[in-house]
Amino acid sequence: MSNLARKFQQQQQVERTVEERGIVKTKKYWLTPGEKIIGLVFTGMVCFGAVQLISNQAEIYQVNKEIQTLQSQVVEQQKVNSDLEVQVKELSTYERIWDxxxxxxxxxNENNVKVVQEK
Known part of the structure; x- marks a missing residue:
């Protein structure tokens, strides 16, 4: 046998063994379907938690804003009350009542004056 015939015969044997083996390339996935589902669920939970956190912070901000508004109204009303107390003290002096x-x-009438004592 010549060298050329021998090479041809070896090539045919290699092709037959490749065909016999039935080389089927299987794709290796980076993640399995179960891992993908778990990843999606985790991502969904993280997004839901982020939305909840932001909405809670917004509500807290609104409540704090209302508290600050009410505190400023209370301070203003206290000023008005203290001014009115000063007016009451000025208007309830003995001299003014006598006038x-x-x-x-x-x-x-000094004969008709009665002294009231507190107990």
Missing amino acids: KAKQMGLVL
Whole structure:
């Protein structure tokens, strides 16, 4: 046999063994379908948690804003109340009450004065 015939025969044997083996290339996936599902569920949970966190922070911000508004209203009302208390003290002095009583025609009768004591 010549060298050329021998090479041809070896090539045919290699082709037959390749055909016999039935080389089928299988694709290796990076992730299995179960891992993909778990990954999607985890991603969904992370997104849901992020949305919940942001919405809770927005609600907290609104409540804090309302608290600040109410506190400023309370401070303003306290100022008004303190001003009114000062007016009450000024208007309830003994001299002013005595002047108003004289203007209305009341006179002080010392025989008719009774002293009231607190218990």
